[in-house]
Amino acid sequence: MAVNFPSIDPAQLHPVAGVTLGFAEANIRKPNRKDVLVISVDEGATVAGVFTSNRFCAAPVTVCREHLAKAREARGAKGIRALVVNTGNANAGTGEPGLAHARETCDELARLAGIAPEQVLPFSTGVILEPLPIDRLKAGLPAALESRAAAHWYEAAQAIMTTDTLPKAASAQVAIDGHTVTLTGISKGAGMIKPNMATMLGFLAFDAALSQDVLDTLVKDVADRSFNCITIDGDTSTNDSFILIATAKSSLPAITSVATPAYAALRDAVVRLAQTLAQLIVRDGEGATKFMTVQVEGGTNEAECRKIAYAIGHSPLVKTAFYASDPNLGRILAAIGYAGIDDLDVAKIDLYLGDVHVAKAGGRHPAYREEDGQRVMKESEITIRVLLGRGSARATIWTCDLSHEYVSINADYRS
Amino acid sequence: MAVNFPSIDPAQLHPVAGVTLGFAEANIRKPNRKDVLVISVDEGATVAGVFTSNRFCAAPVTVCREHLAKAREARGAKGIRALVVNTGNANAGTGEPGLAHARETCDELARLAGIAPEQVLPFSTGVILEPLPIDRLKAGLPAALESRAAAHWYEAAQAIMTTDTLPKAASAQVAIDGHTVTLTGISKGAGMIKPNMATMLGFLAFDAALSQDVLDTLVKDVADRSFNCITIDGDTSTNDSFILIATAKSSLPAITSVATPAYAALRDAVVRLAQTLAQLIVRDGEGATKFMTVQVEGGTNEAECRKIAYAIGHSPLVKTAFYASDPNLGRILAAIGYAGIDDLDVAKIDLYLGDVHVAKAGGRHPAYREEDGQRVMKESEITIRVLLGRGSARATIWTCDLSHEYVSINADYRS
Structure with missing residues (x-):
């Protein structure tokens, strides 16, 4: 798959x-x-x-x-x-x-x-x-x-x-x-x-x-x-x-x-x-059903952009939400928040899912509608874009979702 | 469950x-x-x-x-x-x-x-x-x-x-x-x-x-x-x-x-x-079928012991192996290795699973038999013990395995 x-x-x-x-x-x-x-x-x-x-x-x-x-x-x-x-x-x-x-x-x-x-x-x-x-x-x-x-x-x-x-x-x-x-x-x-x-x-x-x-x-x-x-x-x-x-x-x-x-x-x-x-x-990631590009922009340096991109890319909760095509996008904010950037001002953060503006200035965008998020989540190639608003550095990583199949493959790998 | x-x-x-x-x-x-x-x-x-x-x-x-x-x-x-x-x-x-x-x-x-x-x-x-x-x-x-x-x-x-x-x-x-x-x-x-x-x-x-x-x-x-x-x-x-x-x-x-x-x-x-x-x-962890205690001993300080314990406790590969009761224990060594302790001498590391001595001095214990590992893996309460051989600090964490049910719960949480 x-x-x-x-x-x-x-x-x-x-x-x-x-x-x-x-x-x-x-x-x-x-x-x-x-x-x-x-x-x-x-x-x-x-x-x-x-x-x-x-x-x-x-x-x-x-x-x-x-x-x-x-x-x-x-x-x-x-x-x-x-x-x-x-x-x-x-x-x-x-x-x-x-x-x-x-x-x-x-x-x-x-x-x-x-x-x-x-x-x-x-x-x-x-x-x-x-x-x-x-x-x-x-x-x-x-x-x-x-x-x-x-x-x-x-x-x-x-x-x-x-x-x-x-x-x-x-x-x-x-x-x-x-x-x-x-x-x-x-x-x-x-x-x-x-x-x-x-x-x-x-x-x-x-x-x-x-x-x-x-x-x-x-x-x-x-x-x-x-x-x-x-x-x-x-x-x-x-x-x-x-x-x-x-x-x-x-x-x-x-x-x-x-x-x-x-x-x-x-x-x-x-x-x-x-x-x-x-x-x-x-x-071809184990059990992958979605290909996700995580772009973090506006950081003070590339390292912090990568940290945030990886926090999103590794979060089992983000990955299972994508598997389910469920726009439970607060999980992305939470991953940004625990990425380990101590002086991060969340009030400056914007989040886009594909072409949909989900969060503005750290909170839900007033015009964001769940059905718009849902539309993007159903695609098989999805870009998550995070704007940090604190500089000009950026980083991109590529990852996939976390599915039942991932668990099956890794529970069975040696058998 | x-x-x-x-x-x-x-x-x-x-x-x-x-x-x-x-x-x-x-x-x-x-x-x-x-x-x-x-x-x-x-x-x-x-x-x-x-x-x-x-x-x-x-x-x-x-x-x-x-x-x-x-x-x-x-x-x-x-x-x-x-x-x-x-x-x-x-x-x-x-x-x-x-x-x-x-x-x-x-x-x-x-x-x-x-x-x-x-x-x-x-x-x-x-x-x-x-x-x-x-x-x-x-x-x-x-x-x-x-x-x-x-x-x-x-x-x-x-x-x-x-x-x-x-x-x-x-x-x-x-x-x-x-x-x-x-x-x-x-x-x-x-x-x-x-x-x-x-x-x-x-x-x-x-x-x-x-x-x-x-x-x-x-x-x-x-x-x-x-x-x-x-x-x-x-x-x-x-x-x-x-x-x-x-x-x-x-x-x-x-x-x-x-x-x-x-x-x-x-x-x-x-x-x-x-x-x-x-x-x-x-x-009561989402989808948990096993309760694991990860004990890391012999560290130079508690922080590095916690880092290693958490690397093991977070590894999706370790967690799925425990779910499957598969003694694919090299995954634990790999997690120890990437925990971020730069000067870790792996040749000093011993690993126990319950009462079974799995790895000695960084390699498979000569007396280790897969059926002994298998016996412990089948239990519902398992202790993973890592001896670092570089000091007297220690740390313990508690965690659970990663199952199909975890994916189901988190893919369905909002629906």
Whole structure:
């Protein structure tokens, strides 16, 4: 029951020169499903990532951070050459043995592919606190390597699904300084700063060449405007990871500074694609029936706007009211009030639901009629707009409603 | 479907000398239900309260704060003499007209009872953002005054219910320095710092005499150990209020210092009763099927222990797993990890579920077996114990699970 989820045509996902993708059915948790993905990257690419803020981060996240640091030190001499993802098991809350398993995965893939272990980035998503079935994972690697192809982006999106009901992928081509740049990405799960436990993973490759420093800046920039702007249930996973791969195969000259028009053009293209991938996650949010955009404007800074947007986006009472199409909009005011902005003057606040002016100066708008609120609540795409009247900062997040189906999915997830 | 909710015998609720309670069916939102309560307090009592931290606090909360401040200034000359509560409408998000309505309620009750308006404390609970039907409320006051009796605590508990399925009341008698002190209280809703939008209200009277300063200290002390330790869905209401009434009718000499054994004895009795009232709210939590105690120990300070306890208690993923009796306990580790303790060393963390040692030193305990976790998960009263291994501070909160019924109740609340 995803919300206005666009139909994705595998043929419309452009291959990105320098990237091939292969998968396997390794029986990690359940039989007969793609559960291992290998992404191979040609020599000369740069890779950067951002990861969960959860202190209980998964073993593969720790290993990713180590290997990315080593690649950075090596200054291109020994860059990242492969990513390996398993679903069905998060390898989190698994202590030292979990760390050993993540390293063993890299060792085995490196041996098979003829590269060094630190040129491999490992990712896991699934149930926490259970030992990774390392033997089955290793046994699946040859088939995954064997099946690699540049055209396998759609299959790759399928191979990283857990509670997702649909594979998530997007692709674009843009012209920068007269050169065509191709971008393709996949995602799964929900959220990044506030994600669904099913874990958010995002992998996005493009064929432009970027220096490591520029790519490091870009990956944070993009995450903050895309995956860090979504929430489904406010839980931050142990495994969230978002990776950018710059393969350097395009004819566009290498981008070595963020202060260039080429960087700005590329950034905008990557942000657009990442926003699409992030919004696909919300549209396929567990049990989602509504897609909500929460826009908070007129704040003194972006941080307070985000706090208020997230308070609204996380409130189970707001989310259930949207599920019911019930314009019980006082719940939004209440969420604004407890967002933690101590000096907030509620008498300056206006609230819009779609095009309907609901609250003015902190109270119900005299002209507001329940049937107008009701009309907007019945739509499947709804914008909640809050004007704080205290500055010019703004923030936007995307979220979904809370339904019976959400409870069913999460009460049944392991069974 | 309340969880192990004790049967409350109206005859076991002791009257508190100096307090009478009357109610009315004023048709505030729905016909044929008690929806107005008046609590009258004899001259000579002291009254203190704590209120919601929500910036969008309701009009009656603003008026309560003003009137309590005036009573404090008057030093007993013009103390609080009456409380008036309506259900069905929160009088929140109602701007200036809402404030005028709250004052009008006090004016009318004062006129009828022959006291000053500032000797009245008003309370409202129900739907936000809708105008208070002030005429119906005023029309109900004479009947409420007329029906006042010292024995009406149970009826009072009924009169303040909204989405509550059961009235909540508790009573005790304790001997302090050889004098009997009688305490009786009622509550409704859920939560205080993190309460259910249905609003938490608590009123607790006892016949000991306390100076205003001592009572002001006591009310904060008690709230922090009772109503501030519960959560159902993490939403903080606009209307939460907790009021202590000390009627000074007992033979126990007045308590004018917190540094006395009599204060400590009374405080312990009031805390016990308030904890019972708070836990009744959780047991009757919307859709609750499990009552969970979250104990976090070994922290460097109480605040970080509370942060972690609340992260666990608020996590929709933890709550749905408990609803399903599914020992998907990695979700608890994940919640600990994202609670916001930046320097948390997860390698020191142990987790117990009931008597079962689930995680040791940050990873799955080698001896942990899923069937042991399953056994505890199936119980209706479950203790989650987290040992942080970094200090000696601790905190406990009480919460419930998240069920299909929760979604149904909150999707249907206004219909």
